[in-house]
Amino acid sequence: MENEIKKIMDEQFQKEKALKVERYRRLNQFARKGQILFVGSSLMEQFPIDEMQRQIDIPLEIYNRGIGGYVTTELLQNIDACILELEPKYIFINIGTNDISGPEYNKEELLDNYGKILDIVKEKLPDTKVTLLSYYPTNPEFGEKLPYMKEVLGYRSNARIKQANEDVKAFAEERGLEWIYVNDGLMDEKGYLKEEFAIDGMHFFANGYKVILENMLPILKELR
Template sequence: MNQAKLTEYRMLNRHAKKGQIVFAGSSLMEGFPIHELQLTLDLGLDRVIYNRGIGGTTTADLLQSMDACILDLEPSKLFINIGSNDIAAVGMAGGGKAALLANYAAIMEQIQAGLPRCDVFVMAYYPVNAQADFGLAPSEKEALFATRTNANLLEASEAIELLAKRHGFSFINVNEGLTDGDGNLKPEFTVEGIHLWPNAYSVILGNLKKYL
């Protein structure tokens, strides 16, 4: 867990407005350039969006940092995208899926208890592209996509959708327009097949706008 980022967020939270919108998750959320995009896109918002994503975060990490990333801000709306690093680390076979869902359920329960009036939007996982050439060494590419596959991400999304519904949260898929005909993340949208360029986030924000 990035302790320096957590310290930064705790300091920023002292000056943040309560009742706003929060984005929480791992690097795929931290990399969302929401502050710049909302300056150029007409979102029609009367609330501030705070990004509290932290690169490398797993569901277990988020459970240890719920205060800084979510609860202290007392958001009126929360968008959460967490778990892709869990899938990358252990996949969905064996106990991997069970551990992911147990941690995600604990996250949801803390949100329910601490923020009973918050509108929570659980996001589907973004697709990846393990096919295009991004200049990665074969060993690096193999390691990156050993378990972070579109099949595993889809299976995880379907599982957390059921989990979200059981907790009374909204599950949203804002991935429309990100994939090619084979279901892979379009090469022009991604740095190395996983992380996203700003043009991808612009598409995502267009899909997300109706929920903000």
């Protein structure tokens, strides 16, 4: 019975992700070309940049095409709707935290998929500048408060995130791309995601995103 319920839930989640892709395809018809794009998984999808950008002075608009639950293979499969159709001038990517959040994490597979995504962007959008964002810290103590989060927070440990950040940073440098660290101010004295920012130990309330945006502002304000 439990396996059947999990199967149904997984199928429903896949349908929800497919629906988001279709919504983006239709929404992209109304987007302005040559702007800024945020893309990735739930940590990007939940970034309330549409509202926040109204409070800041930047020269270009920011579009968000994150999809919760996405791994690098899914972004690769739907790169048209999530990236190419918008023809952005600048792209900020945060993808891969779901890749590292399980027992079968494979660094080489993550970087290989990331490379394929970037190769397509380079081919299809040669004048677009791509910036990779650091992965954010988590708070494992939420695993005790929210038992359903214990397993995923065990895999998505801060040690694994730190190593993944080092790997992706080196990967970006090899490709001549910019990787930026946006985590200043997010962590407590233990190195955990601050409790006041955390919904479940890994997702953020708006005040956490405000910190990330402030860390990005020096770059965003210079884009033309």
